Amino acid sequence: MDWDDERVPQSELAAKEIELFRETVRRVKRTMPFYAERLRDVDPDAIRTPEDIALVPTTNKADLRAQPYPSAIGVPLTDVMELHASSGTTGSAVVTGYTASDLQLWRTAMKRVLQRAGVHRGDIVHNAYGYGLFTGGLGFHYAALETGVTVLPISGGQTQRQVTMLRDLKATVLTCTPSYGQHIAEVMRQMGVAKDEMSLRVGVFGAEAWSQQMCDEIESEMGITALDVYGLAEIIGPGVASECAEGHKGLHVSEDLFYFEVIDPQTGKPVPDGTLGELVLTALRREASPVVRYRTGDITRVIPGSCECGRTTRRMDHILGRVDDMFTLRGVNLFPRDVESALLDMDALAPVYQLVLDRHQALDVLEVHVEPRETEAERGVLAAAVQRRLNEVLGVSVMVAVMDPLSIPRSEGKAVRVVDRRKLTYAR
């Protein structure tokens, strides 16, 4: 199979993925003590269907942390060409190694990211991802080299200089985190640099979860198409999945390189396409740091149907949150974001809310606290409208309390969106 080809029939792709998964299991059991133990009862030859794969034990971040470098490297250390480390925002960083073949794998995956964004010879990539142990900078650097386009390795920071360079060197492609993209747009405004003084056409933003509103804002302020890219150091770095410019609706996963599944984070069972769950990834061709069924903790869903761009690789949705934010109401898994997106559509509400979970006579109850935008709003009518909307969107009935204006605590950092009083009850 041609690695650059994202147009092979899905059935052919699916068969290839299972074969590669089988080979991966066989290899890691042989080369890595951790997997020899964890996959002790798994017979690679018996893996024939996605259902068989779903029975293979998963791994998580704690498993990786429990194997300090170099115990999780599956090749002789002399074959390791590059080392990276995850940002380590929670707990210690995970070190990951790349052989020459792994680096080529990464370059291939990253080339696809630029191809999906419509980047071609003659383009100039202004790469404002941080260079260093963080995989963003070098990942996009390799992408540009592999695609054969000019790259400006400017890294992050010195934003006024970034704006001047963008204008003077006429970059056509911007790559950075979405929040930094927003900041560049803000500094452009402050410096009085108009978007039509720039030559930018497209931006590829990742390494952070970002909302549709943020995407719309970046697109209008910079006059570009803003695309999402997903990846993580534990698997390869950026390049696991990205949006195409034609469809601009969900991220194509490079399925022949990374096997992906979406599971119910509580039962561990696969969920149907279109249903939210936890993203699980297997690096299919990784040599130095292979990972089998890694639970990413990221919430997404498989987008059903095919994309208008003609690529046959399946798409996942933008990352909608973290598993840690999930709560369960009468057997239905819910995320604050589900409620948030329903509420943000309602103009009569202030953009704050709080979710209070409680238990009344052995029945779980969700009370959604909202605030009216106008003091004189008719609260009974508003509460009924919000309740109708939420019942419809969430598929489970909730209670709504319209609070006094400015009574819901405002965020000074990470907002407390969910108050779970059921846990207090258990503690008594």
Ligand SMILES: [Zn+2]
């Ligand atoms: Zn597409």
